[in-house]
Amino acid sequence: xxxxxxxxxxxxxxxxxQELIYMLMSIxxxxxxxxxxxxxxxxxxxxxxxxxxxxLAVLDVMLSxxxxxxxxxxxxxxxxTGDGKAGLxxxxxxxxxxxxxxxxxxxxx
Numbered sequence: 001x002x003x004x005x006x007x008x009x010x011x012x013x014x015x016x017x018q019e020l021i022y023m024l025m026s027i028x029x030x031x032x033x034x035x036x037x038x039x040x041x042x043x044x045x046x047x048x049x050x051x052x053x054x055x056l057a058v059l060d061v062m063l064s065x066x067x068x069x070x071x072x073x074x075x076x077x078x079x080x081t082g083d084g085k086a087g088l089x090x091x092x093x094x095x096x097x098x099x100x101x102x103x104x105x106x107x108x109x
Contacts, residue, residue: 007031007034008034008035009055010035010052010053010056011028011054011056011058012037012039012057013037013038013039014039014042014044015060045057045059077092077093077095078092079091079092079093
């Protein structure tokens with residue numbers, strides 16, 4: 001089966017270790033993938049994704065700043081996220097267990 005049409009897809013590679021991005025880019029370029037984009041943090045990835053609208057994203061889920069992008073609730077369940085030894089940790093609670101204050105009380109803007 002021929003997959004050459006996939007080689008034109010926009011791919012976003014996200015990792016905080018530049019060496020891994022270079023390695024992935026090198027492997028993909030050898031295979032004929034040309035439309036590659038990179039980011040070194042989740043914040044940079046969000047900005048880059050808005051610009052290039054990737055059709056595939058390869059993410060390092062160990063990025064410590066991913067937790068800062070999750071605000072409080074997933075499908076109405078209160079959640080907390082954090083960077084742990086095993087990677088990203090998400091802890092959820094029953095919908096009516098408590099109300100979660102999602103913004104810093106000193107953030108008046």
